[in-house]
Amino acid sequence: MRKLVLGLALLALLAPGPAAFAEIGTADAVPASTLLLPYFEVDLGNTAGITTLMSINNASASAGVAHVTMWTDEAIPTLTFDIYLTGYDIQTLNIRDIFNGILPVTADAGSDPSDTISHKGALSQDINFPGATGPCATPYVNPALTAVQVAHVRAAHTGQLSPVFNACAGANYGDGIARGYITVDSITQCTLLAPSDPNYFTTLADNRNILWGDYFYVNPTRNLAEGDTLVHIESCPSPSVGNGAGHCPFTGTDYTFYGRYRSVAGQDQREPLGSSFASRYINGGTFTGGTDLIVWRDTKSLATGASGPHVCTQTPAWFPLHQSDVVAFDEQENPTDQCFVIDNVGPPTGGPTNCFPLATQRIKTAGGNPIAAPLTLVSPFGWLFLNLNYTLPSGDPFPGRAQAWVTTIMSAEGRFSVGFSAIQLDNLTTGFPGGFILIP
Numbered sequence: 001m002r003k004l005v006l007g008l009a010l011l012a013l014l015a016p017g018p019a020a021f022a023e024i025g026t027a028d029a030v031p032a033s034t035l036l037l038p039y040f041e042v043d044l045g046n047t048a049g050i051t052t053l054m055s056i057n058n059a060s061a062s063a064g065v066a067h068v069t070m071w072t073d074e075a076i077p078t079l080t081f082d083i084y085l086t087g088y089d090i091q092t093l094n095i096r097d098i099f100n101g102i103l104p105v106t107a108d109a110g111s112d113p114s115d116t117i118s119h120k121g122a123l124s125q126d127i128n129f130p131g132a133t134g135p136c137a138t139p140y141v142n143p144a145l146t147a148v149q150v151a152h153v154r155a156a157h158t159g160q161l162s163p164v165f166n167a168c169a170g171a172n173y174g175d176g177i178a179r180g181y182i183t184v185d186s187i188t189q190c191t192l193l194a195p196s197d198p199n200y201f202t203t204l205a206d207n208r209n210i211l212w213g214d215y216f217y218v219n220p221t222r223n224l225a226e227g228d229t230l231v232h233i234e235s236c237p238s239p240s241v242g243n244g245a246g247h248c249p250f251t252g253t254d255y256t257f258y259g260r261y262r263s264v265a266g267q268d269q270r271e272p273l274g275s276s277f278a279s280r281y282i283n284g285g286t287f288t289g290g291t292d293l294i295v296w297r298d299t300k301s302l303a304t305g306a307s308g309p310h311v312c313t314q315t316p317a318w319f320p321l322h323q324s325d326v327v328a329f330d331e332q333e334n335p336t337d338q339c340f341v342i343d344n345v346g347p348p349t350g351g352p353t354n355c356f357p358l359a360t361q362r363i364k365t366a367g368g369n370p371i372a373a374p375l376t377l378v379s380p381f382g383w384l385f386l387n388l389n390y391t392l393p394s395g396d397p398f399p400g401r402a403q404a405w406v407t408t409i410m411s412a413e414g415r416f417s418v419g420f421s422a423i424q425l426d427n428l429t430t431g432f433p434g435g436f437i438l439i440p
Helices: 002-014 095-099 149-154
Strands: 034-043 051-058 063-072 077-085 090-094 178-188 211-219 222-227 231-233 276-282 292-297 325-330 335-337 360-364 381-387 404-412 416-421
Touching: 034 051, 034 095, 034 211, 034 292, 034 360, 034 404, 051 063, 051 077, 051 095, 077 149, 095 149, 095 178, 178 211, 178 360, 222 404, 222 416, 231 416, 276 292, 276 404
Parallel strands: none
Antiparallel strands: 034 178, 034 231, 051 090, 051 211, 063 077, 063 178, 211 222, 276 381, 292 360, 292 404, 325 335, 325 381, 404 416
């Protein structure tokens, strides 16, 4: 009888109930159809150096496939693969493994009839998932990547000549650390296409909001680790019900997360991120390691042509990305403009315009990085206002608007570190054009 009671209690706990509170266009950690790892680092020359860990989870009892796309810090896709998820499944990844050619081994019911790979729980669905690639056809046999593919991802994510592209696709810091970002989409069938490919969102993308996850930066050499939830990007509910449904479905004039990769805006039905953020910074005191900003940005450009793989002595057409304004306030509320195009808040001390020039980057608030111009903070303590909107010189699909994401990391070297998302000050959904402006 006790087992029966416990079983009924567990079923009641997992039974469908009221939907998780969510609102389209608002930064909220709820199950989503797309996940964004805004930045990763992997030290390819030191196995005890920094690496990035992440998890991908299924919030539904129904099976699904998570489609993983790796992008360079110039927003160029380099590799795609699929992860099959039974109901309530979880898969963890060490991004270092991918650069060694090792992919997560999962399999749907048809490819795993003995249920020894992707286990079916008592409350989980396990099916024959459509598709002829990846775990939908046969589980990955590791190393799943060929020697050429391994050389390709290593070169592309360190700014070197890729043997697949026969060109470069990322910034070259010269330190052997692979950088970039990752997107994870719920899809309806296994595929090797990237979100930037035609018809991806009309034939493959799934609008079920079932994915959730987290990530960690782990550096054993420095005895540091930071973590946060992945960026959860919801698709519009269909039919349009619930919080934020007034903005759904997205139409051809709407700014969506994957808006730059389609000829008609709104096909992906993914909410956009914000464009203006607030974050504290501490460069001293207890946090002797200072404050870093992880800044992901929308290049608003296709991943091909002048914005795709390029001659290694050149850069993409959009580089460097600018912004409307960045203002530092000290603890006496004194503002100082940092990197800007048009001065919004005095005093007009001048400053560079490319403090966050790439699609993704890690910036020290006391020093910048080798690719970006440094901030010029006059106080070791305070907060930053970041208006990251901009307009491309030509062919801008969303003039004056640009989605972004900012994460703050404060550390004391060799002791401890904390990471958290910056405060989102606006959103770019319909009716909210974005561009939070400080009034002097």
